[in-house]
Amino acid sequence: MTSITKPKSTRDFDQQRDLPDAVRVANAMEGFLVEFGPHASSYMNACVRCGLCAEACHFYLTTGEAKYTPIHKLKPFEDAYHRTQSPFSWLAGMVGMAPRLSITELQEWEELIYDSCTLCGRCTLACPMGIDISELVKEARHGMYRAGLLPDRLAQITSNAETKHSPFGEPQEFIDTIHDIEKKYSISLPLDRPEADLLMTLAPGDLEDHQDSIVGVARILDHLKLDWTFSSIAFEATNFGYLSGDLELQGELTCRLIDKAREIGATTILLPECGHAWGAARWEAARWYGGPIDDIRIMHTIELLAENIQSGKIRVRPVGESATFHDPCQQIRRGGLGDAPRVALKALGMELHELEHHRETSFCCGGGGGVLANTRAAPLRQKAFELKRKEVEATGADHFVTSCGQCRLQFDRETEASGWDRQVESLLELVVENMIIEQE
Ligand code: SF4
Ligand code: SF4
Numbered sequence: 001m002t003s004i005t006k007p008k009s010t011r012d013f014d015q016q017r018d019l020p021d022a023v024r025v026a027n028a029m030e031g032f033l034v035e036f037g038p039h040a041s042s043y044m045n046a047c048v049r050c051g052l053c054a055e056a057c058h059f060y061l062t063t064g065e066a067k068y069t070p071i072h073k074l075k076p077f078e079d080a081y082h083r084t085q086s087p088f089s090w091l092a093g094m095v096g097m098a099p100r101l102s103i104t105e106l107q108e109w110e111e112l113i114y115d116s117c118t119l120c121g122r123c124t125l126a127c128p129m130g131i132d133i134s135e136l137v138k139e140a141r142h143g144m145y146r147a148g149l150l151p152d153r154l155a156q157i158t159s160n161a162e163t164k165h166s167p168f169g170e171p172q173e174f175i176d177t178i179h180d181i182e183k184k185y186s187i188s189l190p191l192d193r194p195e196a197d198l199l200m201t202l203a204p205g206d207l208e209d210h211q212d213s214i215v216g217v218a219r220i221l222d223h224l225k226l227d228w229t230f231s232s233i234a235f236e237a238t239n240f241g242y243l244s245g246d247l248e249l250q251g252e253l254t255c256r257l258i259d260k261a262r263e264i265g266a267t268t269i270l271l272p273e274c275g276h277a278w279g280a281a282r283w284e285a286a287r288w289y290g291g292p293i294d295d296i297r298i299m300h301t302i303e304l305l306a307e308n309i310q311s312g313k314i315r316v317r318p319v320g321e322s323a324t325f326h327d328p329c330q331q332i333r334r335g336g337l338g339d340a341p342r343v344a345l346k347a348l349g350m351e352l353h354e355l356e357h358h359r360e361t362s363f364c365c366g367g368g369g370g371v372l373a374n375t376r377a378a379p380l381r382q383k384a385f386e387l388k389r390k391e392v393e394a395t396g397a398d399h400f401v402t403s404c405g406q407c408r409l410q411f412d413r414e415t416e417a418s419g420w421d422r423q424v425e426s427l428l429e430l431v432v433e434n435m436i437i438e439q440e
Helices: 013-018 021-035 038-046 059-063 068-084 089-094 104-115 122-126 133-146 152-163 173-183 204-208 211-225 240-244 247-264 274-285 301-310 337-348 377-393 405-418 427-435
Strands: 196-202 270-273 299-300 322-326 399-402 422-424
Touching: 013 133, 021 068, 021 104, 021 133, 038 059, 038 068, 038 133, 059 377, 068 104, 068 133, 104 133, 122 133, 122 211, 122 322, 133 240, 133 422, 152 240, 152 247, 152 377, 173 211, 196 211, 204 211, 211 301, 211 427, 240 247, 240 274, 270 301, 270 322, 274 299, 274 405, 299 301, 299 427, 301 337, 301 427, 322 337, 322 377, 337 399, 337 427, 377 405, 399 405, 405 422
Parallel strands: 196 270, 270 299, 322 399, 399 422
Antiparallel strands: none
């Protein structure tokens, strides 16, 4: 099966910003309208204003500011709905009562949609009406993007993903970095093999900050004797189209992975320790192919660890000591992988001291949904981190572990900024460090 929707990104984001205000508003409305399918319409009608979602959101809880309540973040989306799609929109339009959005209002909401929502889904869990607020915020970003409304740093990274192939850089920069890692760690990393069973992917943060994770995955794949490769044109798993609202880029990045896997005959695409990579590839790839991707397994690294630990193919030395685990939102609450990291921690013999809010109710690290890449959101991120820090300290655990590179980057930054004396650890790296390798 080949992709039936393979969009090509041709937009110039800066040009969109320079358009007349009325055109930008119209473009935003057009973007919102794309999303008003049956599910969004029923959500828009279902809210009973109970306010329960507010107490679920780390940004509202840590600031107390009403504008950060989840349902408030959907205001422009809601206005667009009532203006164009609600059962009485025709009547409201006739009598001039339909809400009219201005570019100023959209600019004010840009901060709410991008800075104060990590798409973590905790509010979705709390809503008694089953409204998926997180999903709606993501869909609202599609309209914002079309109006040229995006935080500067996120716009820059998205542009790199579009023009340079990856936020990390051009394919040649990736190839050079892979060779540097091979030399530094005395390891061989298969690259651009014409055929392989498994296509390994990465996050830019791995190449810059977490090279031990790249080497760790390679050691595990080799230990399992899997037939695998990196691809210099399909290595990028984080999807900045998904995060920015650039739907065309999202499709392009997703299709690049799936189509490359098919080209080399791979039956598995392995995703790195990353949360949104899992959401974009595992749950949204079907959007671009008109149905489920049933010839390729899209697998997360923590699934690989758990399954092979359970089958006995990966054996680890017990570390002992105690650990607490931060559940990355996209992997656990929105991704259903809550058991996998606990299988690995148990195998490591670590006594698990759960955070007060864990598994599906875990609080976000504060940097998901592109918020980590958004420079101006730093004060909000710091506040969200303090919530997590208190919970970690209350456990008294020896180790603070997680399975998402973006969460680690967020914790590392805030740890440094606040002078906290803890260091977050990678679950993958813990497994690799303690993996028993028998000499043949
Ligand atoms: S998805 Fe998370 S960050 Fe966004 S509004 Fe809901 S609880 Fe807050
Ligand atoms: S919890 Fe659900 S129903 Fe209640 S205010 Fe929030 S979105 Fe509306």
